Amino acid sequence: MNTKSIEIYVGLFVSSAIAALFFLALQVSNLNAFNQNGSYTLSAHFENASGLKNKAVVSIAGVPVGRVSSIQFDSENYDAFIKMRIDARYKSLPSDTSASIFTAGLLGEKYIGLNAGGLDEFLQDGDTIELTQSAIVLEELISKFLFNAKDD
Amino acid sequence: MNVFQVIGHNTLASLAKLGRASLFLIAILKGLGYVVMHPRLLIKQLYSIGVLSFWLIVISGLFVGLVLGLQGVYTLSRFGAEASLGVMVAAALVRELGPVVSALLFAGRAGSALTAEIGLMKSTEQLSGMEMMAIDPLKYIFAPRFFAGFISLPLLAILFSSFGILGGYIAGVELLHVDAGSYWSQMQSAIHFYSDIMNGVIKSIIFAWMILWIALFEGYDAPPTSEGVSRATTRTVVNSAFTILFFDFLLTALMFGAS
Numbered sequence: 001m002n003t004k005s006i007e008i009y010v011g012l013f014v015s016s017a018i019a020a021l022f023f024l025a026l027q028v029s030n031l032n033a034f035n036q037n038g039s040y041t042l043s044a045h046f047e048n049a050s051g052l053k054n055k056a057v058v059s060i061a062g063v064p065v066g067r068v069s070s071i072q073f074d075s076e077n078y079d080a081f082i083k084m085r086i087d088a089r090y091k092s093l094p095s096d097t098s099a100s101i102f103t104a105g106l107l108g109e110k111y112i113g114l115n116a117g118g119l120d121e122f123l124q125d126g127d128t129i130e131l132t133q134s135a136i137v138l139e140e141l142i143s144k145f146l147f148n149a150k151d152d
Numbered sequence: 153m154n155v156f157q158v159i160g161h162n163t164l165a166s167l168a169k170l171g172r173a174s175l176f177l178i179a180i181l182k183g184l185g186y187v188v189m190h191p192r193l194l195i196k197q198l199y200s201i202g203v204l205s206f207w208l209i210v211i212s213g214l215f216v217g218l219v220l221g222l223q224g225v226y227t228l229s230r231f232g233a234e235a236s237l238g239v240m241v242a243a244a245l246v247r248e249l250g251p252v253v254s255a256l257l258f259a260g261r262a263g264s265a266l267t268a269e270i271g272l273m274k275s276t277e278q279l280s281g282m283e284m285m286a287i288d289p290l291k292y293i294f295a296p297r298f299f300a301g302f303i304s305l306p307l308l309a310i311l312f313s314s315f316g317i318l319g320g321y322i323a324g325v326e327l328l329h330v331d332a333g334s335y336w337s338q339m340q341s342a343i344h345f346y347s348d349i350m351n352g353v354i355k356s357i358i359f360a361w362m363i364l365w366i367a368l369f370e371g372y373d374a375p376p377t378s379e380g381v382s383r384a385t386t387r388t389v390v391n392s393a394f395t396i397l398f399f400d401f402l403l404t405a406l407m408f409g410a411s
Contacts, residue, residue, distance in 0.1 A: 006195060009199055009203045010195050010198045013206055014198075014307065016206075020310045023314050024313060024345075024349050025349065027336065028246070028339055029340065029344055029349055057341070109341075
C-alpha cells in the first residue's frame with residue numbers, strides 16, 4: 001500500500017472520529033442550547049425549592065428559555081435563593097412576571113415555569129422576580145387531605 | 153526460608169521490571185520531538201493501529217448498543233419508563249462501556265500485535281542492527297507507535313459510543329417502538345458534555361497510555377525466543393485487561409463517585 005492511500009485512510013479515520021464527537025456534543029448532550037446568543041441572569045426567592053436541581057429547565061408557556069444556575073439557602077429570609085440564566089433572545093419579560101416550581105409529569109423532573117405579566121417595564125440582568133410560588137411537596141398535600149377529611 | 157526467598161526474589165524482580173519500564177517510558181516520551189519532526193512515521197502507525205481497528209470498534213459498538221437497547225426496554229417497561237431508554241443507553245456508553253470496551257478490544261487487536269512485532273524485531277536483532285547504524289530504535293520504532301496509539305484510542309472510544317447510541321436507537325425505536333422524540337430529548341437533558349462525554353474521553357486517554365506502555369515494554373523486554381514472544385503477547389493482553397478494569401474503577405470513583 002503506498003503512502004498516499006495510507007494518508008487518505010488516516011484522514012478519513014480522524015475526520016470520522018471528529019464527526020462522532022460533534023454528534024455526541026450536539027445530538028446527545030445538547031452542548032450549546034443556551035450559549036449561542038449569550039444569556040442574562042434573573043433571581044428569585046422560593047419558600048420551598050425541594051426537588052429542584054442545578055441545570056433544571058426554566059420555561060415560559062412550555063418553551064424552554066433558560067436553566068437554573070445556582071440554588072442556595074438564604075440565611076436572612078430562611079428561604080431558597082435561586083439564580084437562573086435566561087437566553088438573551090427572551091429579553092423582554094415584563095417586570096411583574098411570576099415564577100413557580102412545577103413537576104414534569106407525575107414522577108418527572110422539577111422545573112421553573114415563568115408566567116409573563118402585563119407591565120411595560122422589562123426585567124433586566126440581575127433583577128429579582130418578586131412573585132413566586134413554591135414547589136408542591138406531595139407528602140404535605142397528602143397529609144393536608146388526610147387530616148382535613150377527618151375533621152368533616 | 154525457601155518461601156521467603158521466593159517472595160523476596162519475586163518482589164525484587166517485579167520492582168526491577170517496574171524500574172526498567174519507567175526508564176523505557178521516559179525514553180519514549182523524549183522521542184515526542186522526533187515524532188513531530190517526522191510525521192510520516194506517525195501516520196503509518198496511525199494507519200496500522202487506528203484505521204485497521206476501525207471496523208472492529210464500530211461493529212462492536214453497534215452491537216453493544218443494540219443489546220443495551222433490547223435489555224433496557226425489557227427492564228424499563230416494567231416501570232413504564234421506556235422513555236428513559238436514551239438516557240440509560242447514552243450514560244452507560246459514554247461514561248463506561250465506550251472507554252472500557254474499546255480499550256479491551258484495542259488491547260486485543262493492536263496491543264498484542266505491537267508486542268509480537270517488537271518481540272520479533274528484537275529476536276531477529278533488527279533493534280540491535282538499528283543501534284549499530286546509529287538510529288535510536290526508541291525514537292524511530294517505539295515513539296511513533298506510542299503516540300499513534302495515544303491518538304487512536306480516544307478517537308475509537310468516541311466512535312464506539314456514537315455507534316452504540318445509534319444501535320440503541322435501532323433496537324429501541326425502530327424495533328421496539330419507543331418514542332424517538334423522548335429517546336433523544338431525555339438523553340439531551342441528562343447527558344452533559346463536560347462531566348459525561350469529556351470524562352469518558354479522559355478515561356480512554358489514560359487507558360491508551362496504560363495499554364501502549366504495557367504492550368511496547370513487554371515486546372521490548374521479551375526473551376528473544378519464540379516462546380518468550382508468545383508469553384509476552386499473552387501477558388500484554390492479560391495485564392492490559394487487569395489494568396484497564398482497575399483504573400476504570402479508580403477513575404469512576406474519582407469522577408462520578410463524589411457527585
